[in-house]
Amino acid sequence: MKTYRIALLPGDGIGRDVTDAAWAVLEKTAGSSGFSLEATRYPWSCDYYLENGSMMPADGIETLRSFDAILLGAVGWPIKVPDSVSLHGLLLPIRKAFVQYANIRPHKLLPGVQGPLRSEGFDILCIRENTEGEYSGAGGRVHQGTDSEVAVETSIFTRKGVERILRFGFEQARARRGKLASVTKSNAQKYSMAFWDEITRKLSAEYPDVEVTSYHIDAMTARMVMAPESLDVVVASNLFGDILTDLGAAIQGGLGFAASANINPDRSAPSMFEPVHGSAPDIAHLGIANPVAAIWSGAMMLEHLGEADAAGRVMAAIEATTARGIGAVPSKDKTEAITASVLSALD
Numbered sequence: 183m184k185t186y187r188i189a190l191l192p193g194d195g196i197g198r199d200v201t202d203a204a205w206a207v208l209e210k211t212a213g214s215s216g217f218s219l220e221a222t223r224y225p226w227s228c229d230y231y232l233e234n235g236s237m238m239p240a241d242g243i244e245t246l247r248s249f250d251a252i253l254l255g256a257v258g259w260p261i262k263v264p265d266s267v268s269l270h271g272l273l274l275p276i277r278k279a280f281v282q283y284a285n286i287r288p289h290k291l292l293p294g295v296q297g298p299l300r301s302e303g304f305d306i307l308c309i310r311e312n313t314e315g316e317y318s319g320a321g322g323r324v325h326q327g328t329d330s331e332v333a334v335e336t337s338i339f340t341r342k343g344v345e346r347i348l349r350f351g352f353e354q355a356r357a358r359r360g361k362l363a364s365v366t367k368s369n370a371q372k373y374s375m376a377f378w379d380e381i382t383r384k385l386s387a388e389y390p391d392v393e394v395t396s397y398h399i400d401a402m403t404a405r406m407v408m409a410p411e412s413l414d415v416v417v418a419s420n421l422f423g424d425i426l427t428d429l430g431a432a433i434q435g436g437l438g439f440a441a442s443a444n445i446n447p448d449r450s451a452p453s454m455f456e457p458v459h460g461s462a463p464d465i466a467h468l469g470i471a472n473p474v475a476a477i478w479s480g481a482m483m484l485e486h487l488g489e490a491d492a493a494g495r496v497m498a499a500i501e502a503t504t505a506r507g508i509g510a511v512p513s514k515d516k517t518e519a520i521t522a523s524v525l526s527a528l529d
């Protein structure tokens with residue numbers, strides 16, 4: 183029987199609750215799908231940092247490299263450890279080290295979920311650049327603590343990085359409804375964003391079957407609210423994609439519904455699957471975190487591992503649950519009850 187080795191990183195806050203939920207669903211699905219999943223759990227988190235002085239051991243990345251995939255909950259507990267330390271010590275280095283350059287985030291309404299918009303028929307696939315851009319980490323501070331203090335954070339856009347994410351977006355658009363929205367702010371940022379637009383135009387010649395439209399980020403946020411059904415694949419830089427996908431989560435009913443996959447398309451290292459949301463300190467320990475986003479991310483993991491039928495069964499079980507109204511309204515149902523319903527829908 184085929185066995186996939188999965189590294190589980192529950193992380194902080196509700197990350198732990200939703201990872202347990204996703205794992206229970208994935209294990210049950212595997213059991214009736216002819217393959218097995220073997221989990222190795224790592225406690226790397228802000229608590230781990232407080233005990234060990236780092237978010238993961240020095241050989242953490244090398245440890246993760248041998249797995250078939252990584253399933254992550256959420257990282258960050260700002261009152262214990264500054265986000266600038268925790269996220270740069272665990273989540274962001276994994277995305278970069280494993281060249282998970284395509285962050286795929288689907289936004290659509292699940293059955294029974296009441297979104298905040300009048301439009302219900304949207305199905306958007308956000309493709310977020312995941313390794314460079316505004317998150318390059320290049321910069322510094324000088325004259326700290328004085329009136330002359332300066333902070334600089336440089337965005338880095340490389341031809342290789344921009345071309346590969348746009349090409350990934352074009353391929354997704356070709357396999358879907360043939361529409362690509364490329365998002366920049368080239369009317370204000372005349373180097374990096376104009377560069378992105380130029381590469382979009384260059385690649386569009388190779389994809390005559392894909393209808394390409396360039397949008398400015400400000401106009402795109404309005405479009406996602408006013409006319410989300412007009413969008414198919416949306417490609418954006420690291421920061422713009424981050425912001426757009428919390429907006430995407432909001433129009434699909436809340437952060438508890440938004441799934442994501444950090445993909446290494448070349449398969450030269452493991453990909454990582456995690457909900458869009460964070461550790462939600464405001465609801466941690468209350469048992470009310472919605473596990474749907476994490477379970478859906480688990481389905482994306484099965485799809486990536488080549489287990490499309492099993493992924494489809496997980497999605498069907500999620501849909502059967504929300505269609506019955508369970509987990510459909512934020513904070514109404516307990517994490518456990520939603521998970522139990524998804525598990526029983528798998529029978």
Ligand code: NAD
Nearest residue numbers: 256257258259260265437438458459460461462465471472
């Ligand atoms: P957040 O996503 O954790 O929470 C924002 C709001 O959404 C909160 O009100 C929260 O209760 C709600 N929410 C989030 N997930 C939910 C769920 N599954 N069910 C129900 N409600 C949910 O964002 P934040 O508060 O800005 O960040 C908290 C911490 O998480 C910070 O340390 C932040 O840096 C980190 N963070 C980590 C990730 C990640 O690991 N991928 C993503 C985002 C934020």
Ligand code: IPM
Nearest residue numbers: 258269273274424458459460
């Ligand atoms: C996300 C998160 C992260 C990001 C943070 C926690 C660094 O918001 O995965 O969307 O911005 O990538």
Ligand code: MN
Nearest residue numbers: 424425428458
């Ligand atoms: Mn985010």
